[in-house]
Amino acid sequence: MCNQLTGFIPDKLGELIKLEVLGLWKNSFTGSLPRKLGQNSPLQWFDVSSNSLSDEIPPGLCDSGNLIKLILFNNSFSGTLPMNLSTSSHNNFQGKIPNQFQDHPSLSVLDLSSNRLSGEIPESIASCEKLVTLNLRNNQLTGAIPRAIAKMPTLAILDLSSNSLAGKIPENFGTSPTLEMLNMSFNKLEGPVPSNGILMTINPNELIGNVGLCGGVLPPCPQKYTIKPGHPRNLNINHVIIGFVVRTLVIVFLGIAIFTGKLLYKRWYLYNSFFDNLFRKSYKEWPWRLIAFQRLNFTSTDILACVKESNIIGMGGTGIVYKAEVNRPHVVVAVKKLWRSESDIETGDDLIGEVSLL
Template identity: 55%
Template structure:
């Protein structure tokens, strides 16, 4: 019995010591948080509630309710979430005293100091996010000892130095993001041990060297974003081992050689950015085996040869030959850009309209001939079409403006002729229409005013005739209008200058006439945007002549009056004396008749006569 009592007392004693010890640790963590706060600058008072309690002895766990602080079931600080609080200053070395901290997020703040080296002592960390700040210096080493670490995000800072080599020991890592700083050197070889890594982001640094072949050992990788560096050499063929890869970005660098055919082995690959490098040779036809590929950007390289694919972003290369006839065989293509090459031949006449998810079609600045295929209007997904700078001819497809999601249509510098399809009521999304430098004719359709989202309309350098549609002046979003170098006639609509959004208009070199309306933006328009219209006057142009067309008519009447009076006078003078006596009575009657007629004519003209009627007097003739 005494033995049991002794054991019971010992247990109570140990319990009291343990409780006191735990309370002491909790108090230490509370104090640690206050020391962390003391090194921060908090202009928005986000951490105003971080205060020492009045009764510290009984409130050791009060800090677990502070803003951005979470504790685990034992009352120890487990999460510190201080993102987006406009904090700056320094991250205190005392943070290493939060031994149970598994989650640290201080992203989206204003820190411009260096991270403390003691951060590497937080071996319980699973997630650390210091992104979207201005941290400087090297990234702390030591986190490789955090066996449970799954995510490191240090993107969008000003870190420098080398990438932390020891992170290769954090074999539980799934996401590693060091994008957008000033790291130098090469990719650490230790990273080959990160077999669980799904996301690797190193883009936008000053990294050099070759892409290591060991990258092919990271079989879990789904996303690789390491472009905008100074990597050189070829893409390692081992990249074809990354069977889970969906997104590959190696854009903007000094990579060279041929594009590896092994990319075609990646059945889950959806997006590839390889633009602005020094790749040469032909596009490997094996890429067509990457059946999930929906976006491929190889632009601004030195790739040559014909196009073997249906999924392309290839602008500014040296591609030749025609577009493939198979282009429209139900491809998952979303974006086709082969502009600024040397492609020739006709656009495949059938198929483009059947591409189920095609959104952008960019064929500009090539040597394409023929016409735009009629079936392109069958597409319900197309929002962007640019075929400018080719040799396309014939008329525009009648229903091309009926594509429901069409926002931008550019077809300038071609040989299109005929009238614009009068289908503008069917294009509610159209914001830019550029048909300049073609041979289009006829009148500008009134229905163009139904495009309530149209911002830019360029019809310059065509053969349009007729008057400017008055409804254009009511278009709510039209900001830029160019109708120059056509054969438009008539007057500028009276309310043209008061268009609600109009900022730039060019009507030069047409056959417009009459006064320029003195309202809105027309009062400050550059006169060069109106020149070449001999009949225009007023406003910013020289004033209109004071002699109006009505006054010219009255002037003609006055001339007629003079001529009539002259004829009558000569007739009287030339009449012989013998016939005069017989003619006198009739002449007097005629004269009074004419006088009455001229008087009425004079009153209607409401102008002074050029001569004055006087009393008739007998004229004596002498032989």
């Protein structure tokens, strides 16, 4: 317990046969742990945090099978990290993190910060379904961040800062429904920061020290991250050009279609036909010409079609008067075909016709 005890931990503690709980935290013990500690007793809970202990952890302490919680932080222990740990931060443990967390599903706190641990983060950490705090800060961990960590149902605090983790942040990393604190600063991560969950509002200081990270709460990513693998930049430029050309052609064709539609409608409205005029006789084949003294909505072709014997309504000294009925727009006019004079015949001039509205 918290006292001012100094010196070595007595070896006789290893001879106790009913010892279940041993708390020696916040003292000034030095040296190493008793070699037989936990071998002869059902020791389940052992806390020697915040002392000045060193050397390796006795093998028998973790091999007994009874130990549930082992708290060793703020000492100078070295050697291989024991599996039956809970908080062993601020020591000198080396080597890899044991990959046997499936045997500890009830573990709620795992603090291995400030050691000299190396290797990758084991995937089996995700099997700790009750883990609330995971602190691996200030080690020498490498490799990628396991995607399975994002699926941990109770994880609230995650600190992976000051390591050598590489690769991209998993896309589903910010989707954990319980994650409240996340620190990945000072690693070798790269690529875009996912825009989901806690990563949308994370403090940029918790991502600094990763030269390759960009996007999200950090400055925008360079163009190389906006192009999918296997799609070179020139292909994107070609897509833009093709899209522009297609849009332009569509607009042109629509304009032509609208203009043609209006023209055909006008011909149908005025002449009750689209193409009849193309097959009618040319004006030059008629032996006279039509002169209009006001703007009319019909042509000489419509008038000439009515100049026939059945439409005669009068005859005088100067010519014959015909009744001409134009359908579009509907209008009835009188057409006077003048007699040809001798001077006209000699000069070869066409006859002159007069049209009057009835």
